[in-house]
Amino acid sequence: MSKILVCYKWVLDEQDIRVNAADASLDSSRAKYKISDYDKNAIEEAVLLQEGQGATVDAVTFGGDAVKQSLKDLLSRGPDKVFYIADPSADKADGYVTAGVIAAAARKTGPYDLIICGEGSADSYNQQVAPRLAANLGLPSITYVQSLKLEGGRVVATRKLGDCTEVVTVEGPAVVSVVPEINKPRIPSLKQVLAAAKKPAEEIKIADLGLSPKQLTAKTVSLTVKGFVMNRKNILFKEPAQADNVAKLVAALAKEGVC
Amino acid sequence: MSADEKFDAIIIGAGPAGAACAYVLAREGKSVLMVERGVTAGSKNVTGGRLYTYAMEMVEPGLYKRAPLQRKVVREQIMMLGTKSAVTVDYADFEFGEDVPQSYTVLRAPFDEWFAAEAEAKGAMVATGILVDELLEENGKIVGIKAGEDEMYADVVIAADGVNSLIGQKTGLRSDITPHLVGVGVKEIIELPDDVIAARFNLSGDEGAARLALGCTEGTSGGMFFYTNKGSVSLGIVFNPEQAAKRGKKIQEILQDLKMHPAIAPLIEGGTTAEYGAHLVPEVGLSGMPKKLYRDGLVMVGDAAGFGINTGVIIRGIDLAIVSGLAAANAVIEADGAAAVGPLYEKQLEKLSLMPSMRLFAGWHNILEMPRMFSEYPALANDAMRFMFTVDGKVPARMDKAMLQIVRRHVTFGQLLADGWRGYRAL
């Protein structure tokens, strides 16, 4: 039976992050976490393969202490088991460190016939962990996959590139990243939610991965993060009759020289 | 049916009623499943709000101290609004804080999530993001629930699904809600720095103020509430949707007008609206409750059962929800056999003083039904104040005559008598 690993990131929901107008600083004190949106597609694809041909699906995530909150949500979406690496150093991790940590974890828990990632994480959207992971593990990568098949030991994927599609066939294991259109993630059912409570979640300590301090030091460090402040006119036309609002709008646009 | 699919109790809804019930049942070793449609408990819920802590003490002494509560209410304020004026009564009782504080302001999203997590920690299964669509019935007895394709069984199902209880309707215990049985509440959470809140409401430390206002809904039955939280204030109105519809004003417009009132605007100036929500409230108290609160295999708790008290200056619902959840849990624990749960639940409601309170406040709704409570009388109070405090160098009218005139301007003696009689009877 094939063994699949799916990688997901537990990210702050950007809808809850506020930008302070005064100094453009970010306030995430009220922000909740979520499974990174595109990773839901990765999870769904793994589960579709599991249902279609009886694969086992492991999931892995690397994050701060908060990742523990994600386990139930993740398991209710179908994977059989989840490995989590909860370490405060994740806050400073870049694609280099993240891919290194996940690769080390996958070596411990694998081998896998297929590793699935999302197109990019919802917070940093680096789109690099999947190809880096492949390189770390010495496997071929297939990025931006819009349809995926496992045929025996072979991975067959259609990639969606800017101006074309192509089919990539890999003999043996591969790492893929999937685009959102590949499937529609399901909403977990009551039984799936209940079943999740009984599935195994195993912590892997970062210290047990055998990584050197250098491998755990980010190549890219964040200097500042500032909210994007949009300075626009914000004029709302609020007459009771829409015809009057439209007249005012068209007059304004004419004045701007755009109609 | 496998053992996995059968629980001692299934609770529908993870509001305060459901969570209190799940907490107690799980603590006492029962197998409990609580199902909530919101992505997280509390994510869909709207409340004023304030929580009277006695209810939490009944569930477990000291429990409220762990809860994510906002500020302890030491200032009770009542406002009567005129068009451009306001009479405010400020009752500060600093002894409230001594042993068990009477009430705290509360935000439902963190509170409900916390309470559900507490129940989970005690061993309850909590499934969020799941809507219960149907009840399972066998030989006239409720035996479980259905959510999507999935069926789950239990000795007892507890309907804690709130004011618009679909479950209550499905069992036939409740009819579809009618506009005169419920109020509509809309509210905003407006963020303000704590030092600004403290200064504007004369508070220090974790002290809070609760303010209710009459005269803000343009004669529609209802009132405004205003609570101070940590880093925000909650501002909203509760009113009768039937009467509001007749006046042709949109809910948002009434709230918007209120925010512009010269006595309100400075309190929220500079704040940013972080959240907006609308919700129904069981309004009529005892007479709005279903005739029966249980069937074989099912009991109703909290708003689903119609537990709500609105005296015009006090809105209670969360505490009653918690106590009724506790009552149901106690009944399930005491009962041998599902059939015994319902009658024991009714006994518990008496024992925990919930039904006696509902009866005591049974008539208040009739007072609040009087439209004059919300327009003429607040206006009258404001005119009286204006007269008393006006010094303009002219010879003032005689107090008694002037007051009489003011009263006459707003109401007839017949109305006054009628309202007085109604009020007296209601109590």
Add this chain to the structure above:
Amino acid sequence: MPGILIFSENNAIALELVTAGLGLKATMNHSLCAVALSEPDAAALAAAGADKVFLLNGQDWPEGCAQPIAELAARELAAVILIGGTARGKDIAAKVACGLDAGLVTEAQTIEIAEDKLQTTRLKYGGLAVACEATGLPAVVTIAPRTFDKAVAGDGQGQVIALDAAAGDPRVKVSDLCPIERHGVDIASAARVVCVGRGLAKQEDLALAEDLAKALSAEIGCTRGIAEDYHWLPVERYIGISGQNIKSELYLSLGVSGQVQHVAGIRDAKVIVAVDTNEKAPIFAAADYGIVGDLYEVAPLITAALKK
């Protein structure tokens, strides 16, 4: 300080990278190298100002260039490797970064060298924020198409050096290359855009937006859901962080809530107009002019007013 290496499998983008690379060269004072996949491309890059162009032969799958580029970068001691931010480019960049054991910054909007590090800015949280980051050298950076202007052909005398690439990965086979058909003009360069969101109830109602677009001489754009979930418009019509960036003089939205991922794509529009029933929709905070109302009522009124 060692130099700069640029690559894109799309030579129009490679020429944009030349502009970015020349900017860096001014501070780094070292040569600007490029990798090209065909002779004409190599010549164009040399003419536009690349000091050395390596012409890579023998790779028919661009992704296969990752390893030779990494080797070349190591040999030439490239400190900054700029790669065009296409889907293929981002894949290649990650592998080059791995080969060099280097950091990678995806879709940088600005790049400069400061204190011996590469300092970049890029969007975070779906466009909500801008992060300024520093990456130690060597560093790999991808740059989205159209971030820089194309370098113009000049009298560059850059050398072209042929290079034989190693064979591709024997485990990988690529087949069925199939171009995606494009319809209509490129929304990213449209002068005016009418954008529809999920406020539109059904596909037929697109006619309403088309009428308005005609009256404005505008192109139709949309939010991601309209393209990816409903398939009412082709995917290259959706605007936002994962779709197109528009730079039009006018953007007018109908039933678009204005979530940050969408708004990230309209920030460069000169005038932003929003029509939405929900006064609290975030699009109004991003707009110059707004009408709170039903698009089914308002859009035809605007069309009629414009026709007058």
